[in-house]
Amino acid sequence: MLQRLISRPGAVALMAMALCLAYVTVAQGSNPDYDIPDIPEMAGAGLDSGSGWWPEDARLRLYGVLSVFDLGVAEAGPFNIGNFAGLPDRGREGELRPELQLPLNDCTANLKPRLRYTSQKINGQDDTETELFFNAAYLECRLGYAFELSAGRQSLQWGNGQYRSPSNPFFAETVLFNPVQEVLGKDFVTVSYRPNMDWGVTYIAHLDNSHVDPDRAGFERSHGIKFDWTGRWFSGGAIWSKRHDRPSRFGAYSTFTLSDALLVYGEGTTSRDAAGLLPLIDGNEVAMVPANDIDDRRRSTLLTGMSYTFAGGLTAYLEYLRSNEGFDDRQSEDWLTVARNAAANLNGPDAFTSAGILAAAIDPGWRQLRNDYLFVQLVQTEYRQKADLALRYVRNLDDDGYEISAAITVRLGDYAEWFFSGNRNYGGPETEFGRLNRYAFQTGFRIYAF
Amino acid sequence: MKSPKAKLAEILKPVTFTALFAAAAGAQAIDAEKILAASDRARGGGLPGIEWMIVMQTVEPDFEEIRKMQVRALDNTSLATTVWPPRMSGSKLLQVGRNMWYAKPDLRKPISISSRQKLSGPAANGDIASTNYVLDYDPTLVGEETVNGEPAHVLDLVAKNKWVTYDRIRYWVSKQRKVALKAEFYTVSGKLFKTATFENDNEIVYQGERIPFVSKMIIRDEVKDGHYSVLEYSAVEAKALSPSQFHVSSLVN
Numbered sequence: 001m002l003q004r005l006i007s008r009p010g011a012v013a014l015m016a017m018a019l020c021l022a023y024v025t026v027a028q029g030s031n032p033d034y035d036i037p038d039i040p041e042m043a044g045a046g047l048d049s050g051s052g053w054w055p056e057d058a059r060l061r062l063y064g065v066l067s068v069f070d071l072g073v074a075e076a077g078p079f080n081i082g083n084f085a086g087l088p089d090r091g092r093e094g095e096l097r098p099e100l101q102l103p104l105n106d107c108t109a110n111l112k113p114r115l116r117y118t119s120q121k122i123n124g125q126d127d128t129e130t131e132l133f134f135n136a137a138y139l140e141c142r143l144g145y146a147f148e149l150s151a152g153r154q155s156l157q158w159g160n161g162q163y164r165s166p167s168n169p170f171f172a173e174t175v176l177f178n179p180v181q182e183v184l185g186k187d188f189v190t191v192s193y194r195p196n197m198d199w200g201v202t203y204i205a206h207l208d209n210s211h212v213d214p215d216r217a218g219f220e221r222s223h224g225i226k227f228d229w230t231g232r233w234f235s236g237g238a239i240w241s242k243r244h245d246r247p248s249r250f251g252a253y254s255t256f257t258l259s260d261a262l263l264v265y266g267e268g269t270t271s272r273d274a275a276g277l278l279p280l281i282d283g284n285e286v287a288m289v290p291a292n293d294i295d296d297r298r299r300s301t302l303l304t305g306m307s308y309t310f311a312g313g314l315t316a317y318l319e320y321l322r323s324n325e326g327f328d329d330r331q332s333e334d335w336l337t338v339a340r341n342a343a344a345n346l347n348g349p350d351a352f353t354s355a356g357i358l359a360a361a362i363d364p365g366w367r368q369l370r371n372d373y374l375f376v377q378l379v380q381t382e383y384r385q386k387a388d389l390a391l392r393y394v395r396n397l398d399d400d401g402y403e404i405s406a407a408i409t410v411r412l413g414d415y416a417e418w419f420f421s422g423n424r425n426y427g428g429p430e431t432e433f434g435r436l437n438r439y440a441f442q443t444g445f446r447i448y449a450f
Numbered sequence: 451m452k453s454p455k456a457k458l459a460e461i462l463k464p465v466t467f468t469a470l471f472a473a474a475a476g477a478q479a480i481d482a483e484k485i486l487a488a489s490d491r492a493r494g495g496g497l498p499g500i501e502w503m504i505v506m507q508t509v510e511p512d513f514e515e516i517r518k519m520q521v522r523a524l525d526n527t528s529l530a531t532t533v534w535p536p537r538m539s540g541s542k543l544l545q546v547g548r549n550m551w552y553a554k555p556d557l558r559k560p561i562s563i564s565s566r567q568k569l570s571g572p573a574a575n576g577d578i579a580s581t582n583y584v585l586d587y588d589p590t591l592v593g594e595e596t597v598n599g600e601p602a603h604v605l606d607l608v609a610k611n612k613w614v615t616y617d618r619i620r621y622w623v624s625k626q627r628k629v630a631l632k633a634e635f636y637t638v639s640g641k642l643f644k645t646a647t648f649e650n651d652n653e654i655v656y657q658g659e660r661i662p663f664v665s666k667m668i669i670r671d672e673v674k675d676g677h678y679s680v681l682e683y684s685a686v687e688a689k690a691l692s693p694s695q696f697h698v699s700s701l702v703n
Binding site: 063158160165182197231234259261262265311384386415 | 508510513515524525533534535536537539540546547548549550555556558559560561562563565566567611614615692694696697698699
């Protein structure tokens with residue numbers, strides 16, 4: 001009976017959540033002794049002070065992430081028929097994450113190597129992979145009082161958008177909600193001039209992506225100039241950037257601190273440089289083609305949002321994203337037609353071509369597939385001093401599909417955390433959120449050596 | 451019959467009295483501001499290039515936790531980097547004016563947070579940063595009292611706007627040492643919800659002057675019995691710091 005009501009992964013998720021809630025809601029005892037005890041010596045408090053050979057201010061950190069995941073692969077629609085996308089339905093991951101920050105006179109070396117092991121099942125077959133890569137490896141140097149140079153693999157991020165970061169031409173995804181995933185570092189050279197704390201200007205050259213970055217295929221070098229300004233209750237900036245010989249892109253972002261609880265923010269971008277593919281149905285030709293080949297109109301995206309922190313510490317985020325970068329209604333119909341047509345021909349004489357078209361339809365390269373999105377998020381940090389909780393709702397207002405996600409991190413002493421994140425997609429196999437998977441969850445531990 | 455001069459004096463009498471009263475009140479306001487500014491310096495406010503360590507212990511009836519942070523402050527900006535516990539090591543809290551960002555060391559983007567978002571226990575984010583009450587509050591000198599045998603000015607601080615962590619503070623500042631001794635924090639409705647006591651056994655040298663610096667701060671939650679935070683300050687050092695260290699882009703990696 002229970003099996004009819006709830007799937008196995010769902011049951012595991014519910015049990016995990018129940019355990020978490022039981023842990024964080026343990027009955028409070030009483031402490032009649034109001035005396036403040038002495039703070040103990042911080043033995044092993046990190047290598048944060050000079051101790052002979054170890055430079056002052058150097059930091060070394062080592063932690064590992066162990067997790068299992070389960071994915072409800074959606075195979076009913078045209079996009080992932082027979083699990084065409086090759087998604088794993090379950091698996092486990094382990095990752096070692098050492099981190100070193102080493103000051104060397106006016107420079108600082110930063111190294112974040114990663115060793116990742118993944119074992120998963122795809123279409124019933126075992127698939128294992130071990131990856132070793134540097135997610136960050138860069139040197140930053142101070143040149144005089146106001147200039148700074150950095151070179152190497154790093155992450156450059158700004159703006160306050162939780163759902164997306166449209167003003168950033170280098171990193172669109174925020175992965176703020178995912179307790180395991182890191183942003184993949186990219187290879188940059190930057191030169192900054194910051195004469196004071198109010199403003200600064202930075203030249204950025206994006207030279208390459210990591211070999212584990214799916215965006216490396218078709219990568220084109222780009223560069224840009226970013227201006228930042230921080231006022232007493234305002235922060236913001238603007239960036240001009242250009243990819244190879246394509247039209248330039250302009251982005252801007254700002255955050256207004258309106259009270260001790262209320263923030264209002266926005267991020268946007270505009271350009272004639274379109275990175276994505278559009279569906280093309282012309283007689284017998286049914287394909288996905290570069291957008292600039294058939295439509296070179298200016299495309300813009302604007303995200304507006306606000307956050308409010310209630311007296312108890314709960315913070316609510318509300319964001320609306322409006323864009324003409326993704327498909328409009330007609331293009332969306334054509335996109336579905338292209339996907340259906342390619343899926344129907346996967347076993348036909350043009351199977352190879354159809355597979356290519358379907359792969360392009362699955363990921364047409366746009367930062368968002370459609371035009372209007374609503375994002376709501378609730379975050380409670382330090383819940384009973386034991387846990388961070390988050391609940392997120394994202395709705396594609398054009399196809400009415402939506403995603404509900406939850407994330408919990410529970411502290412297990414000073415050296416470990418247990419985490420759970422899960423999401424459920426609604427809207428069917430032809431909607432943006434439901435086309436590839438119905439649900440996903442991941443749970444595991446982060447263990448910190450020092 | 452009064453002379454014109456006497457008439458004029460009679461007419462001007464209330465004006466003169468008002469002007470004198472206003473001048474006295476103004477002088478008192480200036481004094482209150484001077485006292486507050488001096489006490490801010492002992493908590494890192496308004497000083498160029500200073501660094502210290504904080505060990506913060508949070509105690510609740512069923513919970514106890516210790517965090518250690520390095521805090522760097524330049525003018526009215528501060529950056530706190532957590533070094534303990536290991537699971538939080540490397541996370542950063544940056545405050546520039548009213549703006550506040552929090553970043554974890556996993557290459558994600560720093561997120562803007564409000565000063566109301568919780569840090570740990572009764573301590574708010576605003577409590578660990580450098581203190582600049584003189585910028586955020588209108589002070590009024592309301593009396594004198596003795597705190598642990600030390601004569602103190604009593605200041606009533608009213609928030610200048612909604613950006614600050616506390617709406618109203620009653621603040622005891624040592625008459626001789628110009629350091630904070632005690633504070634009571636009130637809500638808009640006038641309800642006492644937190645108290646703090648200070649010890650000031652650290653010292654820094656600024657422009658040839660030896661300034662006492664806070665060494666311990668105990669914050670008690672007056673609503674929840676048995677909830678309190680202890681903040682111990684050490685390794686206080688004046689240091690040349692560059693503005694780039696306090697830019698939000700420096701938080702990402």
